[in-house]
Amino acid sequence: MADLAFSLDLSDDQREMQKWLHEFAADVIRPAAHEWDEREETPWPIIQEAAKAGIYSLDFMASQWFDESGLGMVIAQEELFWGDAGIGLALMGTGLAAAAVSANGTNEQIGEFVPAMYGTEDDIKLGAFCSSEPDAGSDVGAMKTRAVYDEAKDEWVLNGTKTWATNGGIADWHVIVASVDPTLATRGQASFVVPPGTKGLSQGQKFKKHGIRASHTAEVVLDDVRLAGNYLLGGKEKLDDRLNRAREGLKTGRSQPSMATFERTRPTVGAQAVGIARAAYEVALDYAKVREQFGRPIIENQGIAFKLADMKTRIDASRLLVWRAAWMARQGKDFTAAEGSQCKLFAGETAVWVTEQAIQILGGNGYTREYPVERMHRDAKIYTIFEGTSEIQRLVIARAISGTYIR
Numbered sequence: 001m002a003d004l005a006f007s008l009d010l011s012d013d014q015r016e017m018q019k020w021l022h023e024f025a026a027d028v029i030r031p032a033a034h035e036w037d038e039r040e041e042t043p044w045p046i047i048q049e050a051a052k053a054g055i056y057s058l059d060f061m062a063s064q065w066f067d068e069s070g071l072g073m074v075i076a077q078e079e080l081f082w083g084d085a086g087i088g089l090a091l092m093g094t095g096l097a098a099a100a101v102s103a104n105g106t107n108e109q110i111g112e113f114v115p116a117m118y119g120t121e122d123d124i125k126l127g128a129f130c131s132s133e134p135d136a137g138s139d140v141g142a143m144k145t146r147a148v149y150d151e152a153k154d155e156w157v158l159n160g161t162k163t164w165a166t167n168g169g170i171a172d173w174h175v176i177v178a179s180v181d182p183t184l185a186t187r188g189q190a191s192f193v194v195p196p197g198t199k200g201l202s203q204g205q206k207f208k209k210h211g212i213r214a215s216h217t218a219e220v221v222l223d224d225v226r227l228a229g230n231y232l233l234g235g236k237e238k239l240d241d242r243l244n245r246a247r248e249g250l251k252t253g254r255s256q257p258s259m260a261t262f263e264r265t266r267p268t269v270g271a272q273a274v275g276i277a278r279a280a281y282e283v284a285l286d287y288a289k290v291r292e293q294f295g296r297p298i299i300e301n302q303g304i305a306f307k308l309a310d311m312k313t314r315i316d317a318s319r320l321l322v323w324r325a326a327w328m329a330r331q332g333k334d335f336t337a338a339e340g341s342q343c344k345l346f347a348g349e350t351a352v353w354v355t356e357q358a359i360q361i362l363g364g365n366g367y368t369r370e371y372p373v374e375r376m377h378r379d380a381k382i383y384t385i386f387e388g389t390s391e392i393q394r395l396v397i398a399r400a401i402s403g404t405y406i407r
């Protein structure tokens with residue numbers, strides 16, 4: 001693939017898309033954010049509005065994902081999450097399942113399953129990506145969910161429990177990562193698509209969360225779920241070849257299924273964190289300009305002004321790391337220094353820090369639900385935890401830069 005010259009100047013199409021999403025976030029998402037955070041329910045009316053506007057659709061997601069600069073999707077994520085992180089995840093949760101299919105499936109499977117995960121404006125569907133388990137979060141190799149092949153029927157039988165699944169149980173389509181050969185740890189795992197109405201799949205516990213409460217998160221229970229052979233992503237021939245190579249100690253030529261998904265989505269997750277941080281910074285900046293103490297706006301005090309300067313600097317640095325990783329991924333460049341993990345790590349920790357500083361600037365008001373920075377702070381914390389904790393990101397980066405298997 002020929003390199004595309006890098007530029008920080010957005011194209012006219014990108015600017016138009018950015019403005020369009022910003023207006024949707026300001027007019028539709030933000031006014032509803034407090035309500036759905038309090039209700040802790042999936043904001044179906046907002047998803048419907050997004051579908052009518054053409055935002056919750058495969059066409060929109062694909063056009064941004066395949067933007068030749070790599071920046072389309074991260075620009076979109078930042079604007080939507082500037083609106084609200086919980087609603088943003090409700091709109092984008094299906095994208096993780098779609099990314100899993102795109103990363104691991106055949107062209108035929110991608111063409112069949114990904115459009116079905118979004119449905120249509122009049123018949124909205126959801127997707128869910130299910131990897132984590134009660135005893136296998138950061139330690140993906142400890143996965144216990146099993147997939148056993150029934151050769152006589154050309155079917156796979158899945159059993160186990162998944163946890164922390166966005167849209168888990170309420171989704172129409174579930175992508176399940178399961179162990180085919182536990183002796184091979186992560187190299188013995190594969191991904192499966194579970195279509196709507198499949199017997200044996202059910203929702204377990206729905207989690208009441210600290211933040212991103214408008215996004216549904218639950219356990220998914222698999223009890224003798226039987227799937228036809230074509231629901232194995234990548235197909236059995238490729239799986240058998242990969243397993244045989246792994247048993248012989250040879251390189252398998254592909255990433256572990258969960259990691260292949262996360263590698264594609266880390267820049268977008270970083271962009272989400274940037275959106276949250278930017279939103280909190282803007283609230284704090286506006287507040288500091290009008291809030292008076294001792295006869296003058298508090299922004300005239302260095303203690304406040306310097307906080308805002310640091311907040312702005314870290315947000316812009318985070319965005320640059322995200323854009324670099326997104327651009328590299330689109331140009332097919334290897335993350336030799338774990339650039340995807342770098343952007344997710346820095347942006348996630350920036351979001352937590354910036355939202356905390358915003359609360360501090362607003363003082364007692366910032367600690368109440370009358371102002372949105374309290375919610376933004378709760379929402380930001382997950383970005384140091386999900387899709388790889390900050391500690392795991394540092395481990396990935398350290399391994400990449402040292403060439404050493406650091407534990």
